[in-house]
Amino acid sequence: MDHQALPTVFGIRLLSGPLEALGIEAVIGAGLVFVVVSGLKLLAAYWIWHTRMDGAVLLVILLGLSTIFWYAFELPFGPVGGLIEIVLLALAWQSLN
Secondary structure (H helix, E strand, C coil): CCCCCCCEECCEECCCCHHHHHCHHHHHHHHHHHHHHHHHHHHHHHHHHCCCHHHHHHHHHHHHHHHHHHHHCCCCCHHHHHHHHHHHHHHHHHHCC
């Protein structure tokens, strides 16, 4: 943020995408919100591990929110990971209380 530029790793600009047009502050703010959403997925996973249905509901809500960030940051493997999460959740659905 000091340099007013996005980080680069191996020549790939991180956090770039359609959101970049709003400025570096918006990208950083959205990135922080994405970290919170991803952290809440850990809570959902913990609840699902303990066979709680509210964990599954929370995960579905968070997957919906994550799709916004997959598009905003142009994350290429976001939809693949989301599809894997949906398949695993469908397999575990019957065992949830």
